[in-house]
Ligand SMILES: NC(=O)c1ccc[n+]([C@@H]2O[C@H](COP(=O)([O-])OP(=O)(O)OC[C@H]3O[C@@H](n4cnc5c(N)ncnc54)[C@H](O)[C@@H]3O)[C@@H](O)[C@H]2O)c1
């Protein structure tokens with residue numbers, strides 16, 4: 001058991017993603033960084049701390065000179081500069097210097113915030129990702145995007161900062177709520193849709209084991225999704241081209257997320273956006289209606305919502321237009337030309353968006 005995926009940038013090795021079903025190998029992986037004279041601060045949130053902090057902290061203490069922890073209230077509302085400020089204060093008071101480390105133990109909120117603090121404290125210190133949600137294991141912990149929200153503007157302040165290591169303990173999936181787990185499935189289904197038809201069909205065929213969180217099947221799934229995201233990110237680390245394909249389902253999904261005041265989970269909004277985007281392709285004659293039906297069936301199979309109430313079509317389109325993904329006036333919409341292949345389309349009309357939204361807004 002256990003897998004290792006090396007991630008490269010411009011051909012040079014940057015970091016490993018290590019995948020295990022426990023924290024058993026974490027010590028060995030940390031030892032590589034020679035931390036005996038270094039400080040390490042574990043950054044985590046109020047839900048994850050009672051579950052995993054003790055174990056991870058004990059491991060860190062056995063190989064680091066000094067270990068601190070910083071716990072903030074769980075939730076997207078805390079992913080902001082105020083929380084980062086309190087973390088900076090802790091690091092300054094604990095005399096962290098530019099050779100010391102941060103370790104993000106938690107979901108995407110912890111990873112994004114901790115990564116941003118690591119990117120900016122003393123112009124950048126090292127950090128390690130230990131993602132504990134399905135979404136963070138397949139998406140946010142890979143690729144080096146870090147950041148925080150600014151008022152209601154999501155991920156408005158951020159930096160690219162690569163971790164030194166991503167240690168994924170698949171076993172942590174067991175303590176997620178069904179809702180959190182299905183949110184990760186939104187991004188995973190997206191991976192199949194944009195890059196790998198076989199994987200897409202495999203997911204549906206393994207629905208029962210995945211929903212039961214069979215760790216071996218989940219490990220295989222997380223591994224394939226990591227390979228897909230790594231493949232895209234390696235080719236285009238700073239989102240000049242291909243990386244935009246990962247935004248499939250996000251163009252309308254983000255607008256829905258924003259209009260719902262972030263009360264809906266990110267992966268659920270992405271799933272809704274995937275349905276709407278595919279509906280546009282059906283309308284264009286690229287897919288048969290049955291393919292869209294089978295996507296909707298699959299979303300339901302994994303507990304994802306397939307409709308959303310109380311939002312107006314006009315509002316979603318307006319919000320989409322004001323989204324930062326706009327590219328000098330045109331919306332770079334991601335569409336599929338077949339299952340497993342996505343492309344950027346700058347010619348999606350408002351009428352087409354409305355038609356796609358019609359499928360999911362009730
Ligand atoms: N950097 C990127 O490339 C990128 C990509 C996608 C999403 N994101 C960001 O990720 C965030 C969403 O990530 P998320 O869905 O992981 O949210 P999250 O970090 O808020 O985690 C969801 C909830 O699960 C709890 N939790 C975490 N691990 C747990 C575990 N093992 N058992 C029980 N509870 C656990 C958390 O405390 C939280 O309440 C958003 O802020 C989004 O912007 C970033």
Ligand SMILES: [Zn+2]
Nearest residue numbers: 187250266270
């Ligand atoms: Zn996403």
